[in-house]
Amino acid sequence: MxxxxxxxxxxxxxxxxxxxxxxxxxxxxxxxxxxxxxxxxxxxxxxxxxxxxxxxxxxxxxxxxxxxxxxxxxxxxxxxxxxxxxxxxxxxxxxxxxxxxxxxxxxxxxxxxxxxxxxxxxxxxxxxxxxxxxxxxxxxxxxxxxxxxxxxxxxxxxxxxxxxxxxxxxxxxxxxxxxxxxxxxxxxxxxxxxxxxxxxxxxxxxxxxxxxxxxxxxxxxxxxxxxxxxxxxxxxxxxxxxxxxxxxxxxxxxxxxxxxxxxxxxxxxxxxxxxxxxxxxxxxxxxxxxxxxxxxxxxxxxxxxxxxxxxxxxxxxxxxSTTGALPYKKLMYRVDMVTWNQYLRWGVVYIRLHSGRNVTEARIDHKLLRFEQYTSTRLLAQFDEDLQHIQKISLRINTGNVIGPRYKIRLLRIRFTPLELPERSYKLCEY
Structure with missing residues (x-):
């Protein structure tokens, strides 16, 4: 009671x-x-x-x-x-x-x-x-x-x-x-x-x-x-x-x-x-x-x-997509690249944005990606942080070879475009 x-x-x-x-x-x-x-x-x-x-x-x-x-x-x-x-x-x-x-x-x-x-x-x-x-x-x-x-x-x-x-x-x-x-x-x-x-x-x-x-x-x-x-x-x-x-x-x-x-x-x-x-x-x-x-x-x-x-x-x-904590928002870039390598390669992509000492990385690893000669590839790169003044962008493609030779992926050109800020576009290189 x-x-x-x-x-x-x-x-x-x-x-x-x-x-x-x-x-x-x-x-x-x-x-x-x-x-x-x-x-x-x-x-x-x-x-x-x-x-x-x-x-x-x-x-x-x-x-x-x-x-x-x-x-x-x-x-x-x-x-x-x-x-x-x-x-x-x-x-x-x-x-x-x-x-x-x-x-x-x-x-x-x-x-x-x-x-x-x-x-x-x-x-x-x-x-x-x-x-x-x-x-x-x-x-x-x-x-x-x-x-x-x-x-x-x-x-x-x-x-x-x-x-x-x-x-x-x-x-x-x-x-x-x-x-x-x-x-x-x-x-x-x-x-x-x-x-x-x-x-x-x-x-x-x-x-x-x-x-x-x-x-x-x-x-x-x-x-x-x-x-x-x-x-x-x-x-x-x-x-x-x-x-x-x-x-x-x-x-x-x-x-x-x-x-x-x-x-x-x-x-x-x-x-x-x-x-x-x-x-x-x-x-x-x-x-x-x-x-x-x-x-x-x-x-x-x-x-x-x-x-x-x-x-x-x-x-x-x-x-x-979201991050795991407030404010949940991811910064998304559309990545357009044209590969030049002669032989077919498979791999996953890691992209880093650098602003001074600050670095944020996007992993495009939900599946193996295909790279072949003179082929245009579009990727979605999602970052947990929005770095305002990008000074450097580094890209790495991991083909998964641990023991064998380290293959290179040659690029003709690559462009990064934020989806919600298309005016902030980066065209990194062109051969």
């Missing part, structure tokens, strides 16, 4: 704002609740520029009871996913503040922690339909009182992405936008479009994939699907189980941190339309002719430059 009393106190405690007003906080549970199991209870916590650090719980049936909510502003709903420990998501406050910086809007955190916090994942999955009905009813009330469905944006993380999709389907796809951050894979791998997030759930659906080979969902499920590092293993995440919890959640959570970084405008993550990540690495997809006069699609909040084109295209896959 003592344990139950403590848990209830944690669940319903309120924080006070600087003005002395009580704040409504995200439901904080612990492993006890998860072991026992929780039944679904949905809370809607409102944040605006006037109360960014002090949530206000909305009445599901009477919007007029909360004067901070404005029907004339756009509304973004933030929907979390499965919570196996019951703790609040560490990123909630960050996304609330960053969304408020984009424009003046209602930000509603959909707190369904009671329901998502169950050790049995399948129980949480079954609750997504019921939670979606709850949220659907609230949005219908908003529409009845004068709000436009086209101004509603649902941002769903993992299992929350499918929950958002169910809401959109309930509203016949009239929701303005759904953003799915690595939609959950388990229990949805063989699901039909009606049983998961898909492009018909909203007027515009954008999806970010970071863990398709584990907790994320494979395939394309939006008008545009961003695949970070191919959509599976992420740099900087543990590769062995000995790293503990991080080994299981790092790739999956990276979708949230990439989106937060994009909202913060500290990293510009540009996606390149392509059929596969391997084709992207092979430098076959470095053009964005489809989106002219706009540039390639960029992950983030503002999709207006590409939205109309993407809606017309149907479904588009775009790929990009």
């Amino acid at each position: 003592m344990i139950l009393a403590v848990c209830l106190k944690l669940l319903f405690c309120q924080q006070e704002s600087e003005t002395g007003e009580s704040c409504d906080n995200f439901t904080d549970l612990d492993l006890t609740h998860c072991f026992v199991g929780t039944s679904l209870y949905v809370r809607l916590l409102l944040y605006t520029r006037s109360n960014l650090d002090c949530g206000r719980e909305l009445n599901h049936h009477h919007l007029s009871s909360q004067p901070l909510f404005s029907l004339s502003r756009p509304t973004a709903f933030v929907i979390h996913g499965y919570r196996p420990t019951g703790a609040p998501p560490i990123w909630i406050n960050h996304i609330v503040h960053l969304l408020a910086e984009q424009e003046d809007m209602n930000i509603i955190v959909v707190d369904w922690n009671k329901g998502a916090a169950n050790l049995n994942y399948f129980t949480a999955v079954t609750y997504t339909r019921e939670a979606a009905l709850n949220l659907t009813g609230f949005i219908m009330m908003m529409e009845a009182e004068g709000a436009s469905l086209s101004s509603v944006h649902l941002i769903g993380v993992s299992l929350g992405a499918h929950l958002a999709g169910f809401v959109g389907a309930n509203l016949k796809g009239k929701i303005g936008r759904i953003t799915g951050l690595d939609p959950a894979g388990p229990m949805f791998t063989r699901a039909t479009p009606e049983e998961r997030l898909d492009p018909s759930d909203a007027m515009f659906v954008d999806v970010l994939h970071t863990d398709m080979n584990s907790f994320g969902l494979r395939g394309a499920h939006g008008h545009i699907d961003f695949y970070a590092n191919g959509g599976a293993d992420q740099p900087g995440c543990p590769k062995t189980i000995f790293s503990g919890k991080s080994y299981f959640v790092c790739d999956h959570q990276r979708s949230v941190f990439l989106f937060l970084c994009a909202l913060n405008r500290t990293c510009t993550l540009t996606g390149y339309p392509c059929s596969s990540y391997s084709d992207f690495l092979d430098a076959r997809c470095l053009q964005c002719e489809t989106f002219k006069p706009a540039s390639c699609p960029v992950l983030g909040y503002d999709v207006s430059p590409w939205r109309e084109t993407l809606q017309q295209l149907g479904q588009t896959k775009v790929f990009f």
